[in-house]
Amino acid sequence: MTKKKFAAIDTPVPLLREAILVRNITDMAGFAGEAGVDLRPHVKAHKIPRLARIQVNQGAVGITVSKLDEAEAMIDGGLKDVFVASPISGPQKIKRLLRFAEKAEISVVADSPEGIGALAREAGKKGTKLKVLLEIDSGNNLCGVLPDEGALELARQIQGKGSLEFSGIMTHAGHCHDARGPEKVQAIGRQEGQMMADLAANLKKEGLPCPRVSVGSTPTAKMAGMVKGVTEIRPGNYVFNDLGEVSLGVAMEEDCAVTVLTRVVSRPTKERCIVDAGSKTLSLDRGVKGGTIFAGYGKVKGNAEIVVSRLAEEHGILTLPPESEIKVGDLLEIIPNHAGLVVNLASTVHVIRNEEPWEEWKVSAVGSK
Numbered sequence: 001m002t003k004k005k006f007a008a009i010d011t012p013v014p015l016l017r018e019a020i021l022v023r024n025i026t027d028m029a030g031f032a033g034e035a036g037v038d039l040r041p042h043v044k045a046h047k048i049p050r051l052a053r054i055q056v057n058q059g060a061v062g063i064t065v066s067k068l069d070e071a072e073a074m075i076d077g078g079l080k081d082v083f084v085a086s087p088i089s090g091p092q093k094i095k096r097l098l099r100f101a102e103k104a105e106i107s108v109v110a111d112s113p114e115g116i117g118a119l120a121r122e123a124g125k126k127g128t129k130l131k132v133l134l135e136i137d138s139g140n141n142l143c144g145v146l147p148d149e150g151a152l153e154l155a156r157q158i159q160g161k162g163s164l165e166f167s168g169i170m171t172h173a174g175h176c177h178d179a180r181g182p183e184k185v186q187a188i189g190r191q192e193g194q195m196m197a198d199l200a201a202n203l204k205k206e207g208l209p210c211p212r213v214s215v216g217s218t219p220t221a222k223m224a225g226m227v228k229g230v231t232e233i234r235p236g237n238y239v240f241n242d243l244g245e246v247s248l249g250v251a252m253e254e255d256c257a258v259t260v261l262t263r264v265v266s267r268p269t270k271e272r273c274i275v276d277a278g279s280k281t282l283s284l285d286r287g288v289k290g291g292t293i294f295a296g297y298g299k300v301k302g303n304a305e306i307v308v309s310r311l312a313e314e315h316g317i318l319t320l321p322p323e324s325e326i327k328v329g330d331l332l333e334i335i336p337n338h339a340g341l342v343v344n345l346a347s348t349v350h351v352i353r354n355e356e357p358w359e360e361w362k363v364s365a366v367g368s369k
């Protein structure tokens with residue numbers, strides 16, 4: 001059962017243990033320092049400008065975002081170097097991106113002639129030079145071109161536009177989340193890094209030097225980041241970790257900084273209790289596709305025999321051993337399958353320092369635009 005000292009905290013709410021958070025941040029910053037690569041964490045995992053500032057204070061060169069709403073909140077929060085790692089499409093969005101470039105160092109990806117043309121047009125109208133990285137598909141089958149199918153031509157197109165600066169190449173091996181076991185994850189990370197280093201070397205031979213060769217996810221950052229020629233890693237969820245990383249064997253439960261604090265609101269039968277965290281709090285994420293080792297929508301901390309077996313929007317349905325003494329009013333902590341989704345669904349997280357409630361941090365970089 002969760003400690004009585006959390007009783008004053010209203011539920012449901014994500015708890016963030018400061019000590020684990022700081023350990024995760026310094027561990028990744030230490031790796032980047034030793035490997036000689038820049039750390040540019042993806043902040044979509046936490047969406048908290050204050051946390052991004054801690055990452056930068058601990059050595060990150062800047063941040064990565066996927067949405068302009070995230071970028072705006074982060075720039076308002078004092079972040080000065082922002083990489084938008086999703087292709088931006090539509091004139092409103094490109095104009096908005098270029099307005100950000102008045103306040104911060106901005107770079108963005110592109111992976112199509114249309115995308116490159118649109119960025120070049122709007123940057124040209126504004127009379128600025130926008131930094132653009134070419135997105136490469138390293139096996140995730142999402143955005144990005146294959147290295148030997150169009151990469152050289154698109155890199156040339158970026159370089160050829162007077163209003164754009166070809167700043168390098170980036171990839172995200174998100175398919176590592178489907179891998180079974182740490183060896184598979186490591187192999188994907190090595191392949192991600194090597195493929196990008198080889199492509200950068202080829203582009204250089206063609207007169208297209210890549211100042212940035214940007215790779216990484218939480219599971220692959222430490223493998224891909226070791227490959228010679230890679231210059232930058234972009235892990236995101238490493239600040240929190242969750243049952244996804246635990247299932248993949250790249251983190252332990254003790255490395256998970258986020259839990260959801262929830263209260264038992266009903267015990268209708270011996271085998272079932274109901275808590276106030278449903279799908280609007282825990283999300284419907286069932287964990288990594290590579291075969292989670294946990295049943296259900298999260299794991300009740302310290303109670304391995306309880307299963308979070310079903311979620312309604314506002315309620316979690318927990319299956320209990322009949323002898324369980326859990327009763328209405330009790331507090332439980334659930335380690336989430338996917339911490340980034342949980343925090344994205346919350347408006348604040350409650351930070352726990354030295355196992356005492358400490359501060360509430362606002363999750364402000366939300367919005368899907």
Ligand SMILES: Cc1ncc(COP(=O)(O)O)c(C=O)c1O
Pocket residue numbers: 042045064066085171172174216217218219234235236237238
């Ligand atoms: C482009 C890009 N870079 C980096 C990351 C960070 O990966 P992770 O969440 O595994 O840390 C993501 C996450 O989806 C991403 O989309």
